Amino acid sequence: DEYLDRLRRTEPQIRSFLHVSETVMREAEEVDRLVESGAALGPLAGVLIGVKDNICTADMPSTGGSKILEGYRPAFDATAVRMLKEAGAIVIGKTNMDEFGMGSTTEGSGFQVTANPWDISRVPGGSSGGSAAAVSAKQCVVSLGSDTGGSVRQPASFCGVVGLKPTYGRVSRYGLMAYASSLDVIGCFGSSVIDTAIILNAVSGHDRFDATSSTHEVPEYASCLISIDDLDSKPLKGLRVGMIRETIGDGVDMGVVSSIKDSALHLEELGAIVTEVSLPSFSLGLPAYYILASSEASSNLSRYDGVRYGNQATADELNYLYGDSRAEGFGPEVKMRILMGTYALSAGYYDAYYKRAQQVRTLVRKSFKDALDKNDILISPAAPSPAYKIGEKVNDPLAMYAGDIMTVNVNLAGVPALVAPCGFVEGGIAGLPVGLQMIASAFNEDKLLRVGHIFE
């Protein structure tokens, strides 16, 4: 009742959801009945979860934020959704996003723009802006997003919530609409690190429907956290923390930099050894990411042809059917990415763009490996600025892409990263939240959650 009531009151301003489930109350009553009967309950019994609209749900529409899939209802649940339901969670609705995950503000949704709950004249970030805003406005307890180049971490930072991008392969991508398959991961949002850890546990593990999902053992993430009672005993003693030099220099908001430096001091007080590290290929990651993500997208999005699902144009010749369905259904950003990707992959340009971007990816992976051999975790801001105004960057795609500088390298390297609120800067009505990004080696999510928990 409390959550639905708040959702109804806040949704006209925030617009986090593209679809709200009609069966939430019935499902919650079912949990009540189970409690009364003393039956065994799943670990997430009755927990309300928002699901990004590019993650398939059998009983609700799944559009990926695109008009081309308006009205589409998948025949199956994504593995992550199935696992959450098996643990007892209730899906409250499908959250707004930039079309197919391409964007950083939700302004690229084919349906609506979501507002930042801290200041409704500002963007919530993106592309998982609906999932971040919904947790921030307490319209649901936790939510799922997807992160190809920062789409969980940057909105978590803008909305003042916790966001986790797991290791590539930690969570099955089965039922996640593919944007750039070698970078895509399903991630989690919570209003605390503990909530995020619990959700990560529920969705992690191998899945025979996703060949890239890992068989690596899944630890009990929530039990790895440090108890508040132990904070006096220097619980981080000996932890080696590298602050990434390239992320705290020119072009980064001064208030953001000082929040990150304050966080470093806090880690030192708790026993960590903080040093500055340099990742020489850091600035190359952004252009390489946009070449690779667009190239993979141009191939992945060929499935939206007006025949298999979604929008179908009226045309009497097959090529017009394809062309018109796509012209009507895709928004401008998606069309631009398809053109960029097709160009980068075409025979004459392949070596100059796609192949070169792959070479840069190898360099980025190596520089992360070197830095993480010497450090347990790396820290940086999650975004160079706090949330900006709706409309501010909408006509300047390069400025918007530049805002992804802090996050894209992590996807190129395939490693996990956690964002937790670590401070505020001036702006908005009562200040704007800043998120600290913590990065670890593959499958070290437990280490990140342990450190992130300290910021609560």
Ligand code: GLN
């Ligand atoms: N903003 C980035 C892009 O548009 C990242 C998006 C994402 O992680 N899905 O590609």
